[in-house]
Amino acid sequence: MSTTSEQLADPSATTLLRFATAGSVDDGKSTLVGRLLHDSKSVLADQLEAVEAASLSRGQETPDLALLTDGLRAEREQGITIDVAYRYFATARRRFILADTPGHVQYTRNMVTGASTAELAVVLVDARNGVVEQTRRHAAVAALLRVPHVVLAVNKMDLVDYAEPVFAAIAEEFTTYASELGVPEITAIPISALAGDNVVEPSANMDWYGGPTVLEHLETVPVSHDLTACHARFPVQFVIRPQTAEHPDYRGYAGQIAAGAFRVGERVTVLPSGRTSTIEAIDALGESVDIAWTPQSVTIRLADDIDISRGDLIAPAADAPVTTQDVVATVCHVADQPLGVGQRVLLKHTTRTVKAIVKDIPSRLTLDDLSQHPAPGKLVANDIGRVVVRTAEPLALDAYADSRRTGSFLLIDPSDGTTLAAGMAGESFASAKALPAEQDEEGWDF
Structure with a gap:
C-alpha cells in the first residue's frame, strides 16, 4: 500500500x-x-x-x-x-x-x-x-x-x-x-x-x-495541520523482534510519530547516540507504506543494525535537534508540595525518563503586572516560573515554540511518581550555558 x-x-x-x-x-x-x-x-x-x-x-x-x-x-x-x-x-x-x-x-x-x-x-x-x-x-x-x-x-x-x-x-x-x-x-x-x-x-x-x-x-476558525512543515520526530516506544522463521532478522522500532512525516529512503539520526542510518521500511497496520505522519502509530525499520531502545528519538539527519543536559524552561507547578532548588526529580520527555536535579529557579511570574519575581527559591501549586534543570543523560529537546510535543516535559517526584510540574523548553539549547558535571550526596551523577 x-x-x-x-x-x-x-x-x-x-x-x-x-x-x-x-x-x-x-x-x-x-x-x-x-x-x-x-x-x-x-x-x-x-x-x-x-x-x-x-x-x-x-x-x-x-x-x-x-x-x-x-x-x-x-x-x-x-x-x-x-x-x-x-x-x-x-x-x-x-x-x-x-x-x-x-x-x-x-x-x-x-x-x-x-x-x-x-x-x-x-x-x-x-x-x-x-x-x-x-x-x-x-x-x-x-x-x-x-x-x-x-x-x-x-x-x-x-x-x-x-x-x-x-x-x-x-x-x-x-x-x-x-x-x-x-x-x-x-x-x-x-x-x-x-x-x-x-x-x-x-x-x-x-x-x-x-x-x-x-x-x-x-x-x-482556521486550524493548521501543515504536517510537512513540522520538525519530524519519532520517539521510540518499543523495539519489536518477532524471532519468527519468516522474519528471522526483523528489527522494528514502534511508536507514535510526534510531529512531521517520515519517508522510506530518508536519512535519519538516532538520538542521543547520534548514529545515522536510512529508513528501509515503514509498517502501518500490518502493511508497508512509503510515508507516514503524525499522529500515526507505525514501526520504522532501518537499514543499519543500531543499538536503539525505548526513549531514543529518530529524526531526519538534516533536521535533528541538539541534545543537552542543561534544560532551561518555563514550568507550571501542579503539585501540592513545593519545587525547590537542589531537589532531585525525574524528567519525562516523550518516551524517555531520566534522573535530574533542579539547579536554579531564576524567577516566578507575577500575574497582576506580568513582572518576574526574581529568585523565589521555590515554586508552589499553580505558580508559573522559570527553572534550570540538569539531567543525568542527554535529551533531544526542541524549543516549545517549535514543537509542543517534543518541546514539553514533566517533572516527577521519584519517591512516589507524583507529577510536580509541566515544563515548556524555552531557549536554544545550542547556546545554553553548560553547567559543570557533578555528583549529588546520594550518588546521582549530573
Missing part, C-alpha cells in the same frame, strides 16, 4: 478541532458546554432525560445543562467542576474534542492538562465581575501552552441588560492583557449561556454585535 504526498495534504485532515474551556468558578463554563451540546443537537435522548431527572431532584424547574458535563457526583453536589470533563461532538462542518476544565484556583493545574493539546481556548468571564485574577491566570496558561486561538466569552450578559459598554470594556482589558502575554489571536463574543444568546444562534437581544456566535467561530 503506497501513500502519496497528496494524501498527506488531504483537506479532510483539518476537520477536527480540539478546544478547552476555562474561567472562574460560577462563570458558566459547564452551562456553556451544555448549551453547545444541546443546541447543536449533540445530546442523546437518554442523556437529556437523565439531566432533567437530576435537575428535578435538585428542585429546578428547567433542565440544568451544566450537568451534561459535570459527571462526578462531588461536582453535582457542589455545583462546580473539579475535574477535566472531555466531550466529543460533531456538526456538519467539523468534529470537536472538548475539555471542560475547572474554574477554582486550586484546580488550575487541571487546565494545563486540558489545554496542553488544545488548538483553541474559550475563556469565560462573568459580565458582572469582569477580568479577575483567575481570568489572568487562565490567559497566562493559554499563552504559556501556546494555544494559537483564544475566545473571550463574556457570559451572563442578560444580567447586565445586554449592555454593549460593559462588554466593550471587558473585551478591551482582556485583549490588552492577553496580547502582552503573546496570545496571537483573541476573539471576544458576548453571550448568555443560560438563555442561549450567541452560543449557537445569534442573539436578538444584542443587535449591536455583528460577529460570529461561539459555535460559528468554532466551526470556521
